[in-house]
Amino acid sequence: MGVVIQVRVNGKTRQHEVEPRLLFVHYLRDVLGLTGTHIGCETSLCGACTVLLNGKAVKSCTLLAVQADGAEVVTIEGLAALGGNGGLHPVQEGFWEKHGLQCGYCTPGMILAAVELLQANPKPKEEEIRRALAGNLCRCTGYQHIVDAVQFAAKKMAAGKR
Amino acid sequence: MIPAAFEYHAPKSLEEALRLLNRHGSEAKLLAGGHSLLPLMKLRLAAPRCVIDLGRIHALRYIREENGRIAIGALTTHTEVLESPLLRTKCPLLPQTAWEIGDVQVRNRGTIGGSLAHADPAADYPAAVLALDAEIVAASADGTRTLRAAEFFVDMLTTALLPGEILTEVRVPVLPPGTGTAYRKLHQPASGFAIVGAAARLTLGSGGKVERVAVGLTGVAPKAYRAAAVEKALTGKKASEKLLAEAARHAVPQDVELLSDLHASAEYRKAMAVVFTRRALEDALARAQSKKR
Numbered sequence: 001m002g003v004v005i006q007v008r009v010n011g012k013t014r015q016h017e018v019e020p021r022l023l024f025v026h027y028l029r030d031v032l033g034l035t036g037t038h039i040g041c042e043t044s045l046c047g048a049c050t051v052l053l054n055g056k057a058v059k060s061c062t063l064l065a066v067q068a069d070g071a072e073v074v075t076i077e078g079l080a081a082l083g084g085n086g087g088l089h090p091v092q093e094g095f096w097e098k099h100g101l102q103c104g105y106c107t108p109g110m111i112l113a114a115v116e117l118l119q120a121n122p123k124p125k126e127e128e129i130r131r132a133l134a135g136n137l138c139r140c141t142g143y144q145h146i147v148d149a150v151q152f153a154a155k156k157m158a159a160g161k162r
Numbered sequence: 163m164i165p166a167a168f169e170y171h172a173p174k175s176l177e178e179a180l181r182l183l184n185r186h187g188s189e190a191k192l193l194a195g196g197h198s199l200l201p202l203m204k205l206r207l208a209a210p211r212c213v214i215d216l217g218r219i220h221a222l223r224y225i226r227e228e229n230g231r232i233a234i235g236a237l238t239t240h241t242e243v244l245e246s247p248l249l250r251t252k253c254p255l256l257p258q259t260a261w262e263i264g265d266v267q268v269r270n271r272g273t274i275g276g277s278l279a280h281a282d283p284a285a286d287y288p289a290a291v292l293a294l295d296a297e298i299v300a301a302s303a304d305g306t307r308t309l310r311a312a313e314f315f316v317d318m319l320t321t322a323l324l325p326g327e328i329l330t331e332v333r334v335p336v337l338p339p340g341t342g343t344a345y346r347k348l349h350q351p352a353s354g355f356a357i358v359g360a361a362a363r364l365t366l367g368s369g370g371k372v373e374r375v376a377v378g379l380t381g382v383a384p385k386a387y388r389a390a391a392v393e394k395a396l397t398g399k400k401a402s403e404k405l406l407a408e409a410a411r412h413a414v415p416q417d418v419e420l421l422s423d424l425h426a427s428a429e430y431r432k433a434m435a436v437v438f439t440r441r442a443l444e445d446a447l448a449r450a451q452s453k454k455r
Contacts, residue, residue, distance in 0.1 A: 136265075
């Protein structure tokens, strides 16, 4: 038996009838075709599937699509629009400038978790960045360049506000 | 990893949820934040025929002061507990504990009611609610009843909730002046669950004597418990580092059945229970002393 859900994804209202057991990550990837949200561990540990749900970072593999009914969602595809300058979001730019990725698999989730951090805490200390990203695993970078990327973004966003 | 198919209900009120629960009985599972239930369903360790999603019952999401206690709605997320100015000032042990749960994403979805009702032996909140002598409110079609934290945890993944009951609220005390609290935890590095978690609450009386103390331990045994022997060894005595260390040695009583797995043997858990009890007590004491001044 299907359930009709309505979700605003990256500023666009989407409506579908879904099976209750459909995981939100599969809804994004298979129904909406937004494959930028990656499936990693599928056990709520790795954070590759992180998206913003009503502004909060959540693991979309541990969320039913029906639970997201009525929510406002941002995925990596919609993030640039949040940056407000027509180009990349400052966090994306940070990952580009500071080599915050190698294989790139964890990157969309990493970036969205970092965006939530910077919204709440625009000037995070290194330790706060590491703690905010504790739910996102990276097997390439050793994390240092990711921390650098977030610091770059924080500075850039602070400069933009002046 | 896809859950087995189920029938889905999303009631908007507690009354509607209770009616659904009565109708579907043991075939139904209650879904709150989903961070305990959904992983089990994805692994097909749970395959309920019916899922009742409590997530739309906004009336169960609050933190407010009532009659000298702080009432927390069951659907309050760990992040909301962590960020609550009311709890941070008047009952900081809960935010201190929420800070150690999982990671940001987990804290954004997981709920206090869901975590307590699931009663994972390695969950964090059980230690804190025991140390706080919290009350847990359960609603059913017949009305509500209030359970003490000490009687709530029955066994591994088993609570005193009856069929047809929904956990609706947790009540914790406003801590008196001169009280310090702390939650110290040995994380399982992959999952973030507690190999050992110790919650301490300590009130200093006149002359630096321990007026009242409570210690809750999680991760050590099939269910969280109060370390009564530790409390007894401290109460009424003048607090000192040496006294805390002596008392912490009683963290694991003889009759406790110790958990053992590939991450931590029973022997190691027992040793760490002592260490983390001591650390939690030391932090609680330091905070109690700084408030006294």
